[in-house]
Amino acid sequence: MRLAPLALVLLTVGASAQPATLAGRVLGSDGAPLPGAAVVVEGTARGAAAGADGRFEIAGLDAGPAEVVATLLGYAPARQRVTLLAGETAEVEVVLLETTLDAGEVVVTARETLTGRGTLDVPGSGHYVGPRVIERVGGGDIHRVLREVPGVTIQEEDGYGLRPNVGLRGSGAERSSAITLMEDGVLIAPAPYAAPAAYYFPSVGRMDGVEVRTGAGQIKYGPATTGGALNLLAARIPEGAEARGEVVLGPNDQRTLHARAGASTPSAGWLGGLGVGAVLEVRSDDVDGFKTITGPSGSALLAPNGDPYETGFDKLDVFGRVRLATRPEAAVFQSLTLTAGQTDEVSDETYLGLAAADFEATPYARYAGSRYDRMDADHEALRARHVAVFSDRLDLTTTLYRNAFARNWYKLDKVSAGGGSVGVASILDDPETYAGELVAVRGEGAGSLYVKANNRSYLSRGVQTVAGLRLGTPARGALVEAGLRVHADEMDRFQWVDEYAAAAGQTVIVAEGTPGTDSNRIESAEAVAGFVQADIQLGALAVTPGARFESVRLRREDFGTADPERTGADLSVRENTVSALIPGLGAVLDVGRGWRLFGGLHRGFAPPDSRPETDPESSVNAEAGVRFGGEAVEVQAALYHTAYRNLLGSDLAAAGGGGTTDQFNGGRVDATGAEVGVSADLARLGGAADVAVPVRVAYTYTDGRFQNAFESDFDAWGTVAVGDELPYQARHRLYVRAGVERGGWAVALLANAVSDMRAVAGQGAIPESERIPAHAVLDVVAEAPLPGGLALTGRVVNLTDETYVVARRPAGLRPGLPRTATIGLRVRIGR
Structure with missing residues (x-):
């Protein structure tokens, strides 16, 4: 009975173009790089954070015309049109102007994530696994996704990843009870204080990202702060x-x-x-x-x-x-x-x-x-x-x-x-x-x-x-x-x-x-x-x-x-x-x-x-x-x-x-x-x-x-x-x-x-x-x-x-x- 409505939804979905790559720099009006600026391709879930030199790269994009949106707190958002060609890398340079107005959705994203989708400036160890990797290597199995992250302890149980046992940095892995488990920055374990060793783990197959934070910077999440925090990013509303x-x-x-x-x-x-x-x-x-x-x-x-x-x-x-x-x-x-x-x-x-x-x-x-x-x-x-x-x-x-x-x-x-x-x-x-x-x-x-x-x-x-x-x-x-x-x-x-x-x-x-x-x-x-x-x-x-x-x-x-x-x-x-x-x-x-x-x-x-x-x-x-x-x-x-x-x-x-x-x-x-x-x-x-x-x-x-x-x-x-x-x-x-x-x-x-x-x-x-x-x-x-x-x-x-x-x-x-x-x-x- 479940297959019929799902099949109807799938039949309505159309075509995508060939993958391409977008790269470039985000600069201020004085020509200085703006590290940490968020760059997204409008209408997609693809994005990146600018590095210390202002550079960014976004791979796996559909070929064709696209609009690049760059945002940074304290700066007005900037948009730029670009044409992406299959199998090629398009270079752009985006300039942001200082403003008293804020791109509010940048704050929304920051509050739901642990790394801001970038890990270069995280105070302590931090890892982010994006939607492309989840889609290709995960197959719905959280264990296979988390293999991408060093420091994670995994004990398989059923072969399909249905019963995850995840630990961080020497913590116990039993039922993922020794870590702070979140979805969009909110505690998601059924009873994280009274009974953290439960039998529910969000389905990684529907996630846009997986974040792992260890070290001193993760104490603001809690309650478990020894090993660290694991955060799952659910579907974003597209532009x-x-x-x-x-x-x-x-x-x-x-x-x-x-x-x-x-x-x-x-x-x-x-x-x-x-x-x-x-x-x-x-x-x-x-x-x-x-x-x-x-x-x-x-x-x-x-x-x-x-x-x-x-x-x-x-x-x-x-x-x-x-x-x-x-x-x-x-x-x-x-x-x-x-x-x-x-x-x-x-x-x-x-x-x-x-x-x-x-x-x-x-x-x-x-x-x-x-x-x-x-x-x-x-x-x-x-x-x-x-x-x-x-x-x-x-x-x-x-x-x-x-x-x-x-x-x-x-x-x-x-x-x-x-x-x-x-x-x-x-x-x-x-x-x-x-x-x-x-x-x-x-x-x-x-x-x-x-x-x-x-x-x-x-x-x-x-x-x-x-x-x-x-x-x-x-x-x-x-x-x-x-x-x-x-x-x-x-x-x-x-x-x-x-x-x-x-x-x-x-x-x-x-x-x-x-x-x-x-x-x-x-x-x-x-x-x-x-x-x-x-x-x-x-x-x-x-x-x-x-x-x-x-x-x-x-x-x-x-x-x-x-x-x-x-x-x-x-x-x-x-x-x-x-x-x-x-x-x-x-x-x-x-x-x-x-x-x-x-x-x-x-x-x-x-x-x-x-x-x-x-x-x-x-x-x-x-x-x-x-x-x-x-x-x-x-x-x-x-x-x-x-x-x-x-x-x-x-x-x-x-x-x-x-x-x-x-x-x-x-x-x-x-x-x-x-x-x-x-x-x-x-x-x-x-x-x-x-x-x-x-x-x-x-x-x-x-x-x-x-x-x-x-x-x-x-x-x-x-x-x-x-x-x-x-x-x-x-x-x-x-x-x-x-x-x-x-x-x-x-x-x-x-x-x-x-x-x-x-x-x-x-x-x-x-x-x-x-x-x-x-x-x-x-x-x-x-x-x-x-x-x-x-x-x-x-x-x-x-x-x-x-x-x-x-x-x-x-x-x-x-x-x-x-x-x-x-x-x-x-x-x-x-x-």
């Missing part, structure tokens, strides 16, 4: 009219339908001269899955309708926003942007992996005991953002937001083979001791299967406001920002367990659980946070001092499993209140010829849980690095050291734990690392103008070790000795993307290599039962122009069909995606 669409087909009935349309005008007569714009986007991702649920004979297990059980997912995203704005020359520029999004997901996923011997024999099989495992989830997001630009020196941005998330992951939890029940993680960790239970899980013998309905609902809402004050001049002045956030969130766990009897490959439900009889509690948090930060420009030196304050009250109301009606007869309550001052200082020095040195020092913080004995995460973080921005080469390299005074770990079922979500004090940990990111066009370096040879290299070195000994109930830590390495931290990660582009044709090879990882803290040689072996995976992506302006796309993931382990948690070994080839058709219209 003029624009539409695009894509269809992708692949094996296992894989199909993606994606459509976006938007338009805007700076002055609508029917609105009294107000500017108005809107964008609407729909994306559907469906696949039957690459794993096979097998029965006692080893063949595919059939559902009652005679079809094999599916192991894939069905996901629908609907997103839209509307903006009203005064004209830019108004005495006070104002805009109001309303954003709404909804995600509906049904995925036949499980926590159940494979025992080592079974993985060796049939890595893409799934045990019969997981046949009923399914996640049903819905997410709704609402945002209202008001921007007021009182002058070229003062602006105020206020955002109201509300996120609601409900999900029920119905999945096998425990098994009994005549004795007591045993958790699935324990069975697969020790298949010899629990041989009877493993036989029942395989569907080869009798036993009781306990399938838990992990039913939870989340609610997050708040208001945040940021004021910006500009002092002095761009060369010698400061942007002072002050922000305040009032936030509340909660997680309501209302779970139950159903019992099935398994025998002779068949299962029959014997006892339906009563909702609320397994887990019946509410976790909630109320937080007030504020920050003050100044970007001070002193000629070639930029200094960014700042401080953040967090005050959080966390509360758990446990009604007990014997009181599903929640009468309060068995109610227990616990609370934990914490506050923290989080200072930071960053600096960037322009040493000339495109080179910059940067460094910083800041405090790391993350809120604890509601147990009074749990302390907040605390750390001291230092970094030093160098950047280079040239016409054909960009480099960023950094060294960092994170000294945890108290590392937090969570008891998550996703991490192989009991699923209580209680947090554990891990004490002192030192994490040291190096990050190198290089982007270059080898053809331009060699003087070629009619072809592009883009190359991207991202390397990450991480060494994280405990500095104190302790006993932990957290399975991934266990008995810890001084010097033990952190689990799920690969020492080395290397990613290389190299391609050739000419006249609309493009092909690229993507290589990703990861060294051995530990599943449990330890040191020395990794025991085989705790090792996630090193692996290297090759992908190929290609694009070819077709008559009428269409583009044919192709992708082969895991070109060599490497069989590799991505994790030993939540329960048992889990494989990466096998070789998968897809083909697609992409279309676009717009000025």
Whole structure:
């Protein structure tokens, strides 16, 4: 039913022209370069920030007439017409005149982004992945997009990127709970304070950009400031009219339908001269899955309708926003942007992996005991953002937001083979001791299967406001920002367990659980946070001092499993209140010829849980690095050291734990690392103008070790000795993307290599039962122009069909995606 309306939208999308490149400089009236000026091609999502010498470059544009728009705070916007030729680079020079009027939408963009779509002058490490890279290399998988960024820790889980586990600079990756996750600069995790380890991550396939900020400059975001912040940039309202669409087909009935349309005008007569714009986007991702649920004979297990059980997912995203704005020359520029999004997901996923011997024999099989495992989830997001630009020196941005998330992951939890029940993680960790239970899980013998309905609902809402004050001049002045956030969130766990009897490959439900009889509690948090930060420009030196304050009250109301009606007869309550001052200082020095040195020092913080004995995460973080921005080469390299005074770990079922979500004090940990990111066009370096040879290299070195000994109930830590390495931290990660582009044709090879990882803290040689072996995976992506302006796309993931382990948690070994080839058709219209 979903395919028909999407197909109709796609059929309305027209043609695009051949790719071209726009380059040039942005100068002031005195001929001096204007670094940081934003340059966009009107009617597209293509843009760039001018470097220290005023130069910019925008690749991947449609050939034909175009209008270039350059903006910079304190200057009047400038427009210039240019003709773009296929496979060629057009050079322009744009001059901006100083003015007391402000381009208000520049402020809007700045408030929604972490890097301003440029990273040269960011106080600390910062990376931006643009729409072209997301479109070509991502394929809807956030893990593949984030490989472009050094310093990111990734643990795959399902092969499709549906369950992201992302960490930054040695932080834990479990459910992306140790980072600050945002969409358009707004907290997007279902309960970022009370329960950050949730099961929602925005769909990267509908994003225009991905930003990662680490170092001292990211403390203004929070609440987690140790590793850093990850921000996803949703669809922008275009200037003029624009539409695009894509269809992708692949094996296992894989199909993606994606459509976006938007338009805007700076002055609508029917609105009294107000500017108005809107964008609407729909994306559907469906696949039957690459794993096979097998029965006692080893063949595919059939559902009652005679079809094999599916192991894939069905996901629908609907997103839209509307903006009203005064004209830019108004005495006070104002805009109001309303954003709404909804995600509906049904995925036949499980926590159940494979025992080592079974993985060796049939890595893409799934045990019969997981046949009923399914996640049903819905997410709704609402945002209202008001921007007021009182002058070229003062602006105020206020955002109201509300996120609601409900999900029920119905999945096998425990098994009994005549004795007591045993958790699935324990069975697969020790298949010899629990041989009877493993036989029942395989569907080869009798036993009781306990399938838990992990039913939870989340609610997050708040208001945040940021004021910006500009002092002095761009060369010698400061942007002072002050922000305040009032936030509340909660997680309501209302779970139950159903019992099935398994025998002779068949299962029959014997006892339906009563909702609320397994887990019946509410976790909630109320937080007030504020920050003050100044970007001070002193000629070639930029200094960014700042401080953040967090005050959080966390509360758990446990009604007990014997009181599903929640009468309060068995109610227990616990609370934990914490506050923290989080200072930071960053600096960037322009040493000339495109080179910059940067460094910083800041405090790391993350809120604890509601147990009074749990302390907040605390750390001291230092970094030093160098950047280079040239016409054909960009480099960023950094060294960092994170000294945890108290590392937090969570008891998550996703991490192989009991699923209580209680947090554990891990004490002192030192994490040291190096990050190198290089982007270059080898053809331009060699003087070629009619072809592009883009190359991207991202390397990450991480060494994280405990500095104190302790006993932990957290399975991934266990008995810890001084010097033990952190689990799920690969020492080395290397990613290389190299391609050739000419006249609309493009092909690229993507290589990703990861060294051995530990599943449990330890040191020395990794025991085989705790090792996630090193692996290297090759992908190929290609694009070819077709008559009428269409583009044919192709992708082969895991070109060599490497069989590799991505994790030993939540329960048992889990494989990466096998070789998968897809083909697609992409279309676009717009000025």
